[in-house]
Amino acid sequence: MSGREAILGKVRNALAANGSASDRQQVVTERLETAPKGIVPARGKLKPAQRVALFRSMAEQVSCTVRQVKKRDTIPRAVMEYLRSKNLPAALRMGDDRRLTRLPWADFHTLDIKTGPSDGDDLSGISYASGGIAETGTVMLQSGSDNPTTINFLPEHHIVVVDAKDIAGDLETLYAKLRRKFGRGGMPRVVNLITGPSRSGDVEQKIVLGAHGPRAVHIIIVDA
Amino acid sequence: MTQHTITSPAFKENARAALNNTQLQRALGNVEQGFIAKRSLAADALPEFDALRDNARDIKNHSLEHLDLYLEAYEAKVIETGGHVHWAQTAEDARGIVLDICRKVDAKIVTKSKSMITEEIGLNDFLEKSGIAPIETDLGEYIIQLRGEAPSHIIAPAVHVNKDEVEEAFRKAHDYLPGNRELEEPEQLLDEARRVLRAKYFEADIGITGANFLVAETGTSIVVTNEGNADLTQTLPRIHVVIASIEKIVPTLEDSAQILRVLARSATGQESSVYTTFSTGPRRPDDPDGPDQYHVILLDNGRSAMLGTEFQEMLRCIRCGACMNHCPVYHAVGGHAYGWVYPGPMGAVLTPSLIGVDKSGHLPNASTFCGRCESVCPMRIPLPKMMRHWREREFERGLNPATARYGLKFWAYFAKRPRLYHFAAAFGLPLLAFFGGRKRRLRKLPFAGGWTRHRDLPAPQTKSFLQQWQKHEARRRGGRT
Incomplete structure (x- = not known):
């Protein structure tokens, strides 16, 4: 008997008294199809303006820096200012997300832009988030050539752009968005929820930023 | 290594x-x-x-x-x-x-x-x-x-x-x-x-x-x-x-x-x-x-055997560590003392399920049943209750040490004989209370060195609960008439 049959058999035997097989299957199928929502905290259900304000303050509480800009076109300037303020070289890694590649980067001809996944030598990388969560100050990123996963983790500084309209109150809203895009039961290869720069408290419980992932996360919120 | x-x-x-x-x-x-x-x-x-x-x-x-x-x-x-x-x-x-x-x-x-x-x-x-x-x-x-x-x-x-x-x-x-x-x-x-x-x-x-x-x-x-x-x-x-x-x-x-x-x-x-x-x-x-x-x-490694038993609820555990963070026993001895992978209250319940209570019977006993673990468990796992289940199983199988078994028998002898019990209590309590002194703590006690070496034993009240209750009732009745 295979491990699979043995384990499932033991589980079935142990649960044998819990109703007929068809009833149980129906309960499970229904649950998987309806995905009932549960409790969303009140602070995850704010109106758009308050939502962005909460997102911002929650992100700052977990040591992100946040900047809000009016239009996408101003992202390159905001990025350059961030790099300068941190004394970082004018170099940036990004994927092929058109919301990023089409921006007027050429205005800053000293800026060295590399595209594709990070090779581990990048000091700064930029990604376009598919959403934000106000409840916790979290950004959501999806794998793919648009925004390669390695950019989320290898550079020392991670700049994340998120559109104000994509900032949801709660995680459940972003799940619903994923379902619309990938179909019921579908998911991108990786979804990263990121809440602040990487950190560790493993030496005497003292929280230190910059464990294995970025030492700093800079969020740029785009109003329109 | x-x-x-x-x-x-x-x-x-x-x-x-x-x-x-x-x-x-x-x-x-x-x-x-x-x-x-x-x-x-x-x-x-x-x-x-x-x-x-x-x-x-x-x-x-x-x-x-x-x-x-x-x-x-x-x-x-x-x-x-x-x-x-x-x-x-x-x-x-x-x-x-x-x-x-x-x-x-x-x-x-x-x-x-x-x-x-x-x-x-x-x-x-x-x-x-x-x-x-x-x-x-x-x-x-x-x-x-x-x-x-x-x-x-x-x-x-x-x-x-x-x-x-x-x-x-x-x-x-x-x-x-x-x-x-x-x-x-x-x-x-x-x-x-x-x-x-x-x-x-x-x-x-x-x-x-x-x-x-x-x-x-x-x-x-x-x-x-x-x-x-x-x-x-x-x-x-x-x-x-x-x-x-x-x-x-x-x-x-x-x-x-x-x-x-x-x-x-x-x-x-x-x-x-x-x-x-x-x-x-x-x-x-x-x-x-x-x-x-x-x-x-x-x-699986033993989990399917917990389903359908009094330990099924332990399978809700999400390994957050809150139970050990709040456990006075864990605070005192740390995780390694528990002797296997899972320490603290969750380990005291899970370890016997996975490696057998014969090897880990001490763990569910290493608890004061203060209940803090259950009060903070995000999954509301009744950890003290399950530790008690393990103690029962251990006792049924005669796995606990002879001193504990004889101790219980000794206590049971008195407990089954209320008059004798009250007599012994009336004699013993004031004595302990006297030695407890004004701080009401016993720093040393014959046969209880295992307890008093690392902490004091709270000294009892001079009178037993029953004695106090009888006095209270008598006073109440006296007050009414």
């Missing part, structure tokens, strides 16, 4: 050694100081926290009641997205499956993110013996790997280690770095670990992670970290192996959202962990990075 020898039968000796270990006692102060206050702040900051705990409990109960069906649904989804599912009945089966995957690609280096399951199956030891180098990437796990130790806490594995001891371990292991470098502060230690391990992520052939949840709806494994080590572990090598026990299943993404809300708050007092990562299958055509192969090993 990792120790997996079971020393649970020697809990008493372990505890004694721990109480006399000054380095350990200094480190344990951090548990009591840090975790409790942080959790309480986080819980108070979310008005819906207790309602979410109820939901989290109900979700896991539902999942466990339909576990076979959700496992099948989950498996189908993983296969549909191009992943492989392996079923392991025992620790040995799981180790064998890992080795097979390693052998097929001739793996030499395996990076690992923190996983209690791999501790449970003794994976590191086994891989080393098979000529494969396992490298722990969580800072705490890395520290104890260098020190040749097992974790002493399920979310803070090196909580028993002080920074000077970390420095010592790093200087010894990284002897190729300049000897005069500064390495006293946590920042410097973390920085050095970051640099050393960064190279390893790239060298590794296989990355092994655990899972906090397996989502049946989508075939997704979810892993939560603060360091980002699980992400580099699973993104850079060619192969990602997830090892998870069967009870990690939740039905839907929405269900994971409910439990995620109580997990980080209960564990570290964070509103959310830094990284919550959802992984579904291997690299896709559009992916410029990520693993070519995605494997999941589903481990």
